[in-house]
Structure formats: C-alpha cells, structure tokens
Amino acid sequence: MTVPTMPPKSPKSPHSVNGPVGDTPGEPLHTPVIDWFDEHARDLPWRRPEAGPWGVMVSEFMLQQTPVSRVLPVYEQWLARWPRPADLAQEAPGEAVRAWGRLGYPRRALRLHGAAVAITERHGGDVPTDHAQLLALPGIGEYTAAAVASFAYGQRHAVLDTNVRRVLARAVTGVQYPPNATTAAERKLARALLPQDERTAARWAAASMELGALVCTAKNETCHRCPIAAQCAWQLAGKPEHDGPPRRGQTYAGTDRQVRGKLLAVLREARGPVPQAVLDRVWHEPVQRARALDGLVADGLVEPLPGGLYRLPLTRS
DNA sequence: GAGGCGTGGGC
DNA sequence: TGCCCAAGCCT
CATH class of the missing domain: 1.10.10 (Arc Repressor Mutant, subunit A)
Structure with a gap:
C-alpha cells in the first residue's frame, strides 16, 4: 500500500478555530459546510424534533447500507406501529423481521428488536445517552453509537461514516476514495477536525455526512456545488483518480x-x-x-x- | 482483518 | 447489460 501523498499545504492560519489539530492545520472546514447544510439539508423525518432518540436510532439501523429513499416508507410505518422501544420489545422478533420488508440485511431487524429489549430491560425504556452504553447494544457499532449520541443528544463525537470518510479523503488527504476499512489515521483526523463546541460538533457531523451524500458523492460528484471546493486538496491536486488495488466489490448472484x-x-x-x-x-x-x-x-x-x-x-x- | 450478510436503483 | 453503490456490524 502506498501512503497517500499530501498536496502542498496552504499557509498556516494564525490559530485554528478547531482547537488543537496537531499536524492538520488550515482553515476550518466546518463553517462553510454547516452554512451550506443550513441551506440545503434534506427534510428527513428522523431529523425532525418529534422523531426523538428512538426515531433517530431506528433510522440509523435502517440506513446501514440502505439508501434513504427505500428507508422512508418503512421508517414511517415502523414508528407508527412501535413508537417506543418498549412497544417493539414486547413483539415477537419475527414481527420485526416481517416489518423490515425488503430493506435487506434482515439481521438488522433482529438486532433492532434485541436493542429494544435491552433498552427496556436495562435502561428503563429510554435510549441511553452514553456512548459506551449505546455501543453495548446489539447492532450498534462505532458509527451508530456516535451517530445516535450526536444526532439525538447533541453530543460531540467523531461520526465517521462512508460519506464523511470520502469527504475527508478528498478535502483533506487529497485522494478520491478512503481506504476500504476505517484506519486509525482517519479516526485521528476526524477527531482533530471536530469543533470544540458541542452543538457545533453535532451540526458538523450531520453537515459533513449530508455533503458526502448530496455533493461529494462516490461517482459523479458535483464540485461546483461544494462549499469547500476552493480548499479541497483533491480538487487542488487536479482530482487524480484512484490508483492501487481495486476497491472490494460485492458479489451476489448465485451466492x-x-x-x-x-x-x-x-x-x-x-x-x-x-x-x-x-x-x-x-x-x-x-x-x-x-x-x-x-x-x-x-x-x-x-x-x-x-x-x-x-x-x-x-x-x- | 477479510468476508459474509439483502436489495434495488442508476448509469 | 452488468457493475457499482447505499448513514455498517459481527465473527
């Protein structure tokens, strides 16, 4: 594996608003991205206040590897039928699998049911606020724990999903795609870029994800709509195409x-x-x-x- | 850490 | 038409 080459750094800014950023100084990315988000964020049901922590958590389970457009109808039915974790917990697990429909990866339905049971038994029926307690629930890994803590409770966490990883790979590292698996360097970078202020950090998490989902997409990215195109390392490097081993694909037919x-x-x-x-x-x-x-x-x-x-x-x- | 695990839409 | 991709998790 080759180490991604960093493009020439722009002159260092006096002191970053990001706080201590170690070896990654520069203009803060979060301000223009959050401003863009304020203008262009999609109105998704799990982003509305009435969704609550449970709605956020359900949406995160459903969105694991599944596009928003397919999640929307199932999400609405799910929340209408099981508005609280305890409502789902008292159902048979097979009902969750059935209601999951064709979202794919049905083990997620089983795990969401299991998480609802655990929340009911261990947390008094409320989605836990603590990152470690979230992580202990079935079906919740590093990303989902940070996402729920950030989106539902406004906490300051590095939320490193495929969208954010791609945005950082391009804007900061200057390469087209992030590595196949999340690396320690990516985690370090994400933490370094996290705004100090809790509210701002949570906003940045949602905004950077949305930028990756709508503008800085895997294919056919639309840099002319990007609020940080002028500072993007990949753009400044002339948008070099991915080199090295092919990215891992998925096989399906006949499996x-x-x-x-x-x-x-x-x-x-x-x-x-x-x-x-x-x-x-x-x-x-x-x-x-x-x-x-x-x-x-x-x-x-x-x-x-x-x-x-x-x-x-x-x-x- | 590499592989297994669904499903469907877009190009 | 196939191939790539979509807010990962678990073993």
Whole structure:
C-alpha cells in the first residue's frame, strides 16, 4: 500500500478555530459546510424534533447500507406501529423481521428488536445517552453509537461514516476514495477536525455526512456545488483518480445470500408456518438451499418446527 | 482483518 | 447489460 501523498499545504492560519489539530492545520472546514447544510439539508423525518432518540436510532439501523429513499416508507410505518422501544420489545422478533420488508440485511431487524429489549430491560425504556452504553447494544457499532449520541443528544463525537470518510479523503488527504476499512489515521483526523463546541460538533457531523451524500458523492460528484471546493486538496491536486488495488466489490448472484433472501421472502409473506416443500421451490440446488436455510436458523431469523415446518421466529433466540 | 450478510436503483 | 453503490456490524 502506498501512503497517500499530501498536496502542498496552504499557509498556516494564525490559530485554528478547531482547537488543537496537531499536524492538520488550515482553515476550518466546518463553517462553510454547516452554512451550506443550513441551506440545503434534506427534510428527513428522523431529523425532525418529534422523531426523538428512538426515531433517530431506528433510522440509523435502517440506513446501514440502505439508501434513504427505500428507508422512508418503512421508517414511517415502523414508528407508527412501535413508537417506543418498549412497544417493539414486547413483539415477537419475527414481527420485526416481517416489518423490515425488503430493506435487506434482515439481521438488522433482529438486532433492532434485541436493542429494544435491552433498552427496556436495562435502561428503563429510554435510549441511553452514553456512548459506551449505546455501543453495548446489539447492532450498534462505532458509527451508530456516535451517530445516535450526536444526532439525538447533541453530543460531540467523531461520526465517521462512508460519506464523511470520502469527504475527508478528498478535502483533506487529497485522494478520491478512503481506504476500504476505517484506519486509525482517519479516526485521528476526524477527531482533530471536530469543533470544540458541542452543538457545533453535532451540526458538523450531520453537515459533513449530508455533503458526502448530496455533493461529494462516490461517482459523479458535483464540485461546483461544494462549499469547500476552493480548499479541497483533491480538487487542488487536479482530482487524480484512484490508483492501487481495486476497491472490494460485492458479489451476489448465485451466492447463499441470494438464496437466503428468497427463502426469507417466502416466510415474510406467509401468515403461518411454511412447509419445507414450499421453501424448496425457491432454489434448485439442494445443497446450497439447505445450507442457506440452516444459516437462517442459526442466525435466529427462522424458527424450525416439528414436521418440517418453518416460520419467522416467535421466541427470542 | 477479510468476508459474509439483502436489495434495488442508476448509469 | 452488468457493475457499482447505499448513514455498517459481527465473527
């Protein structure tokens, strides 16, 4: 791996508003980005005050690897049906999987249900405010814990999702794409760029994500609409294309994943238990079919019943 | 740390 | 048409 080359630094500013930034001085990025956000932010339901911490948390689960446009309708139905964590916690996990619909990665539904149970049992039914307690919930990792703490509670955290990573890779590091996996250097950079003021930091988190989602996109970026184009290291370097090993792609066709998806689709649509013979029709190859079904059972997404019947899980696994 | 894990839209 | 991508998490 080659170390990304940094473009020439502009003259150092007297003293950064960002506070101590170590070896990354320069004009603060957050001010123009936040100003842009004030003007161009999308009106999304989980950003409205009435969404509350639970709404923010539900949206974060659903948005993991899934586009906003597909999340919107499911989010609305979900919150209407389960307005509080305790409402979801008393449901069967299979109901969460069914309501998840075709958002993909249905283990997220199971984990969101598990998180609701934990919140009800351990936190009095309120989404915890503490980053470490959020991180301890199923389905919540580094990104989601920081996002909920920041968006729902206005706390100061580095919120490092794929959008922010791309914005920083370009604006600061001067490369087209961030590394495949989040690195210590990226975390350090994100922390260094975090405004000191808590409110401003939370605003910056949302604003930098939105910039990556709407302007500084993976493909067909629109730099002419970017509030920091004049300071962007990648832009100043002439927007060199990514070099090095190809970025990891996803395969799908013919994989167990595809078979799992087909099996679960049948079970979601069915009201009650489904005979094995019905499931057998979704995939021609018996070995792979069986492996996929076993995997779903092992993951707790499917419950086997006596007599070769299967259903979405009624009990906690 | 590399791979597994859904689904559908855009180019 | 395929390929790439979309607010990651877990093992």
